[in-house]
Amino acid sequence: MLKKGIIFSLDAILAVIIAGVMILACFFYLSHTSTNLYQNQDIYKISLDSLTILEKDNTLKTAVETNSTTTLQLFLDSLPAQLCGDITVYTSSSSAVLSAQKTGCTAKNESTIAVRSFVANNFNVYYARMEAWYK
Amino acid sequence: MKKKKKGILFTITTIFLLLAVFLLSSAYLTRNKELQRTATISLAGDRLRYIEDDITDNIYSDLVSINLESISRGTYVTVVFNHSNLSSSINHRQLMQDYETFIEGAYSALNNINIDLIGFNNSFSLSPYNSTFTIDSNMIYVYTENPDNIDRIQLIMDIDEATLNTSDGQPSDTGDIEVEIEMTHSGGEFNPSADLDPTVNNDPFYVNFEAGSRIEINFGLYNSQSGVLRVNASGLKADISHLEFRYNLLSEKVIIKGGNISIIYPVENITKKTEIIIAEE
Numbered sequence: 001m002l003k004k005g006i007i008f009s010l011d012a013i014l015a016v017i018i019a020g021v022m023i024l025a026c027f028f029y030l031s032h033t034s035t036n037l038y039q040n041q042d043i044y045k046i047s048l049d050s051l052t053i054l055e056k057d058n059t060l061k062t063a064v065e066t067n068s069t070t071t072l073q074l075f076l077d078s079l080p081a082q083l084c085g086d087i088t089v090y091t092s093s094s095s096a097v098l099s100a101q102k103t104g105c106t107a108k109n110e111s112t113i114a115v116r117s118f119v120a121n122n123f124n125v126y127y128a129r130m131e132a133w134y135k
Numbered sequence: 136m137k138k139k140k141k142g143i144l145f146t147i148t149t150i151f152l153l154l155a156v157f158l159l160s161s162a163y164l165t166r167n168k169e170l171q172r173t174a175t176i177s178l179a180g181d182r183l184r185y186i187e188d189d190i191t192d193n194i195y196s197d198l199v200s201i202n203l204e205s206i207s208r209g210t211y212v213t214v215v216f217n218h219s220n221l222s223s224s225i226n227h228r229q230l231m232q233d234y235e236t237f238i239e240g241a242y243s244a245l246n247n248i249n250i251d252l253i254g255f256n257n258s259f260s261l262s263p264y265n266s267t268f269t270i271d272s273n274m275i276y277v278y279t280e281n282p283d284n285i286d287r288i289q290l291i292m293d294i295d296e297a298t299l300n301t302s303d304g305q306p307s308d309t310g311d312i313e314v315e316i317e318m319t320h321s322g323g324e325f326n327p328s329a330d331l332d333p334t335v336n337n338d339p340f341y342v343n344f345e346a347g348s349r350i351e352i353n354f355g356l357y358n359s360q361s362g363v364l365r366v367n368a369s370g371l372k373a374d375i376s377h378l379e380f381r382y383n384l385l386s387e388k389v390i391i392k393g394g395n396i397s398i399i400y401p402v403e404n405i406t407k408k409t410e411i412i413i414a415e416e
Contacts, residue, residue, distance in 0.1 A: 011142075011146075015146060015149065018150065018153070019149065019153055022153040022154070022156065022157045023153070023156075025157055025160070026156055026157055026160040029160040029161055029163065029164040030160050030163065030164070032164055032167075038174060041174060041178050044178070045178075045181065048181070048182070048185050052185070052188070052189075055189075056192075092233075092237045092241065093241075094241060115242070115245045115246055116189050117189055117190070117237070117238070117242060119193075119194070119197035119198060123197070123198055123225070123230050125233070125234055125237050127241075127242065127245070129245070
């Protein structure tokens with residue numbers, strides 16, 4: 001009777017170990033999936049689109065030629081509420097000339113960076129760098 | 136005995152169920168990794184297209200100051216450009232070279248990709264007529280491989296020169312390609328035209344000004360090549376509002392090409408090589 005009890009206990013412990021290992025393996029696998037990549041891709045694509053719009057409608061060019069960040073600030077402030085971003089304009093030799101950040105955005109979470117070049121001020125080449133992140 | 140069999144059956148069932156959950160989660164992870172890779176490659180594709188557009192879009196109009204106004208097809212194929220900055224104070228060749236240096240250096244590093252601009256300079260070609268346009272400071276050269284395809288050239292320009300004109304001249308008729316000039320300057324207008332032979336070194340259309348500046352337009356033989364159009368704004372600035380080439384009809388569509396671009400995205404080892412199409416019919 002005593003032997004039967006021990007065998008039963010061993011059987012139960014073995015079952016618990018096997019079940020535990022399998023459940024842990026499942027958790028291990030599931031913990032390796034991530035949605036961050038998709039989120040980062042989304043904000044990166046938003047940055048690409050934003051810079052494309054700003055270049056093609058001459059906002060970047062006008063901002064440099066008038067030395068004003070007003071239109072850039074307006075654009076950034078009109079981004080979706082959950083999205084933060086800043087735009088800095090550099091000369092081709094990487095000297096910053098203009099900078100604007102969305103109002104109410106300070107701490108940066110994981111961010112993405114996009115760059116777009118443009119010509120302004122009589123044939124001078126500049127580039128705009130947009131960093132975007134979720135609030 | 137019956138209980139023991141039931142126990143074994145229960146254990147086996149449980150193991151199978153757990154195994155199923157294990158395999159399911161494993162498959163989920165594999166699928167998730169595949170999706171991530173697909174998404175990464177898809178983003179790389181979007182990124183390469185974005186970079187190509189960023190580098191090539193409007194760059195010829197921004198740096199070489201030439202804009203295509205229209206390509207029309209009827210009895211003839213007519214291509215019209217405008218050019219706002221024909222002046223010796225602008226070095227178009229250097230501007231394009233500086234841009235190439237920026238793109239292949241700092242811009243490539245910022246984007247973590249390798250970009251190579253091939254044959255990227257102050258020239259572009261127009262097919263199927265094989266006309267090559269070069270804008271070089273105060274000069275425009277247009278070489279056409281087979282000038283017999285040209286029917287007419289028209290140039291409308293405004294000369295930014297404060298002093299009055301002192302003399303002007305034009306070539307006499309030598310052939311059958313019509314070259315028509317409409318020029319406005321401080322002293323009035325100069326609207327000559329002539330039917331020229333592309334294989335002959337024809338006299339120029341020209342206007343001289345008091346300050347010693349001169350605008351000169353040649354069409355014909357130049358550097359052993361026939362059918363070359365040359366516009367030379369010497370010591371003044373010319374705004375060409377209309378540069379029209381009327382060609383004989385060919386069935387192929389008109390494509391205006393600059394150089395070539397090669398973009399290598401090292402992370403996924405993806406390469407994109409393409410011609411810079413400035414415009415097409």
